[in-house]
Amino acid sequence: MGFMRRTVAELVRERWGDHRPGLWFEGRVLSHHQVTAGAAARAALLADLLPTGAEPHVGVLLDNTPEYPMWLSAAALAGAAVAGINPTRRGPELARDILHTECRVLVTERIHLPLLAGLELPGVRVLVTDTEEYADLLTAYEGARPEAGSVSPDDRLLLYFTSGSTGAPKAAICTQGRLAAAGSSLVDHFGVRPQDTHYICMPMFHGNAVIADWAPALAAGARIALRRRFSASGFLPDVRACGATYFTYVGRAVQYLLATPARPDDRDNPLRTGFGTEAGAVDAAAFEQRFGVRLVEGYGSSEGGAAIQRTPGTPAGAIGRPAPGDDLAVVDPQTRTECPAAVFGPDGLLLNGSAAIGELVNRGANPFEGYWRNPAADLARRRDGWYWTGDLFYRDRAGFLYFAGRADDRLRVDSENLAAAMIENILARYRGAAAVAVYAVPDPVAGDQVMATLAPREGVPFDPRAFAAFLAGQPDLGTKMAPRFVRIVERMPVTATNKIHRAALRRAGFRCDEPVWWRPAGEPDYRRFGPADERGLLTEYRARGREGLLPATTRG
Known part of the structure; x- marks a missing residue:
């Protein structure tokens, strides 16, 4: 691939001897040189720990702590690959992710050790970063330098899991050349400067944070600031404390931020740009108006x-x-x-x-x-x-x-194809909702019906008449788009990457523990969906041989 000539290892080595602030975490600051020296020590340690002939893969099961970017940089220097391990996975599924990516070294921290209890991980060496044993282990490698080595742009650097609606997560491959090229491209696109600070609050086991936030900062020599886990209430205090100018997001995180109480000084922040996906035009406009920050949907x-x-x-x-x-x-x-x-x-x-x-x-x-x-x-x-x-x-x-x-x-209602995201963008205008998700439930006769899950704003109970009136007033809400079912939740279920957990919502359908309102065909108003309604619908599904399309009830 001729367009990928640089390596991430080269970008890491360029920060050696750079004593400007390079990493902010919980009020502590490390220089670029200190981060690079830490990466060099870990690269040397990794070279000694990997068995001869083993795939050079290291699993990283960490929150966003300084150890994460150091191990990314260490893997780049060593010609190894980091497999980002998702801490929301459990039991056999978690073990499967580690073993599938053939990690012979797993880097974690004490808070995540209970996840590993009882797992069969043959041949995997576990390093626990916040222990004396780990600190003592690194001591022998403190003088290591970021040597050039024989790293190639075609060497694997990332194995990051991508989720799907079915089957086990797939580990996508990203080479040093592709990651370096992606970082450089975003530097050019956003005009990233060495004096910028990239705030990383999305989880680093996911491509969003590494490819769109860490990589351009590394390519430009900018500083990074880490948040252990995303926090809506901690967002602005962090941004102000570290001087963040750029961050990445997913749509649900933006909704969380908008749901925090507005303050007169919300626009008093150093941010210039947010870059991400699925915020929606309504939320993006509201975010810019409130915080003075332009969200760039990519x-x-x-x-x-x-x-x-x-x-x-x-x-x-x-x-x-x-x-x-x-x-x-x-x-x-x-x-x-x-x-x-x-x-x-x-x-x-x-x-x-x-x-x-x-x-x-x-x-x-x-x-x-x-x-x-x-x-x-x-x-x-x-x-x-x-x-x-x-x-x-x-x-x-x-x-x-x-x-x-x-x-x-995609939904198919009365032979018409609809996209859930388009309906969500319309429902996001409803002032009583802090978050909305739209998905399909099987129709008793053919195709699908539209179901929405709505998380009301704090202190604002769901008003079915107001919601119906809102729908009637939306000029771009097609005749097939109005939700047949509306589930009301206190908090929207999300994945570890702060995306709405639609798979879980679809599995539950209208048979869930939370209140569900529905508008039967031909009726103008929403009313509570009760046991008698459920029994009547199930009779229809059985009569038409479609009961098998319904997921099993999740009620306990």
């Missing part, structure tokens, strides 16, 4: 197969145009033909969503590097010689692309 397939860049003149609601060199198309996955351009009404309403929305594919060369030991998943991504992103988009006549959700979040 798109880049975690596996590297497709990217969209926001450029001047990008219309409201659009992500941008394809990155240079990418041959991106929106296609119907059934016919493999390109979808027609979007048609908008005078009020901006998408008039032909059923035809215009399709899966985004890259028909040209792309840097997708595959999954670790998963040829079936590789083939699924590379069907027909194209890279299939698994994401739904539509394109306007000028070539701008608009995100419409995940392919597995």
